[in-house]
Amino acid sequence: MDAYHRHDRTTEAHGWLVHLTSGTATREDGEAFRRWCAESEENALAFAEARALWEALGPAAALRKHERSSRARSGPTHRVRLTRRAFLGGAVAATAATFLMVRSDAFTRGSAPDGLTLRTNVGEQKTLRVAPGVSVEMNTDTDIAVRERGGVVTGMHLRDGEAVVRIDPSRKDPFVVEVADGRLFSEPGTAFAVRCTDEAATVTCLDGHTVINHDGTNTPVKPAQQVAFDATGTGAAVGVNLGTALSWRDRVLIYDNQPLADVVADINRYRPGRIVITDRTLGERRVHARFTLDQMGEVATLIQDAYGAHATHLPGGWVLLS
Template identity: 45%
Template structure:
């Protein structure tokens, strides 16, 4: 095995296929058919998914040195001469340039900056690739209801991504990758419904309603009706209506009492803020409107806010903040607004 193979995912067949998929999906020419084919490839086994995740991680972390390699490689690349054998692309999971070597992949991984924009968009101005590949997703400002299973209704809030959990064709539950959902289980449900969120498993027995939010690997579970059970790294936490527990990958907080009306406000297309810093308010508002509001003044960011916004008002929210705090508003292309 060459040193280069060891860098590019150990040189295994799966990692080479994952590299080919990554090049295809970030080429700017990927189609819906490519997306479906990739989903089938990735779903063949945990090893397939892991190979792609490792290859994508390499893509995101390659340094500037690879850019120079790319330029040298591309400058030497010439079209095949007449009569020269051409790679049979029909046998490859995706079509890639016939002369694309692993060294070129290293350079292309950095030089093709569109890849990083696709996988991790700046300021979340558009959906990332994981969003597009999800079983269910909502766009900015969109809310959606799905029937997750017989007797299980899931209300999806804005910027929410959900995947089905299945084994051998049997659905085991769902995974909340990011965003916010409210789940209602029917009283006649035969067994609890399970939702994976971060490091925890949320179990909803029949006749239960709860709200689950997952943002930046921080998860909040709020009981709304009935009894909700959270299993976090072997520890069980039971929530009644009006109780909330928060956790991350590393730790779990104590159960607290919350106002369920606030937790359910988004279902009425309303945002309610009670003595929260403006920075938190803006972060929440950004989930519902196109573009991005950015606070550039620390003092302004710390100002406390008591407010109630209809989601229909959010197009004018910068003006409302200007009027309330005498903030300077600078509008930029792409819906980006600077507050100072």
């Protein structure tokens, strides 16, 4: 690799390190960073060197050294301005403020056309009576728009997150649930779980009978069955262990022979900041794990100890695993 591209890659690596510790990084940023590391061994090595510098010299010293080097090589127009303030300018406080600004208590009045909005914070769970004969048990970081007609609640749209909807046997009026680009129609006495993350959805039936209308096709879901769907189509109904699939209702997360990358992606929904796996082999490792929601503050250390990973803890709840 020539000196120009090596310097360019080093600058990108330091830029990622600054952004991940800024308190403004999002879930999408975490995924983009993971993809950047996976693009080439050179990218991963450049970030490993940047991280080693961060660990050896501390954030302020490392950034001052890199800033002087960048100015000498690139002049005043280099792409990433790495200042001491970028690292130390209240990353943890910024992260907390972000959650306070974006999230609000349940039952807040939004702007048209969404109207009534139900939300839970990261790590928060709550159960609400949203309409006569309809209760919704909301999991962490969930966003629901309530559908109304003439002041009467007729349904809901799960925009992000996870919830269990229970329709009492006594309810006579329909209650339509929208999730991703699908719609669910259920009989009275039905209970089902819906989940939507990154435009992919799953429906898990607990009791009764529900039907998914997606892309012009109706797919029935029976008790202890789960159906997944996204923009590419609808999968077949598969049997699931309800105790495992919905263990979050008991404040427990259970993972059975799943890639560690998928486990971490799910855990990230329950804690501020992000855990990012920078090693592809580690992310592909199949694991069996059980965590309580009370362990979310130390879960990165538990993963580190259990699977021999190396953890770099950054401000704002960000942890890099390799």
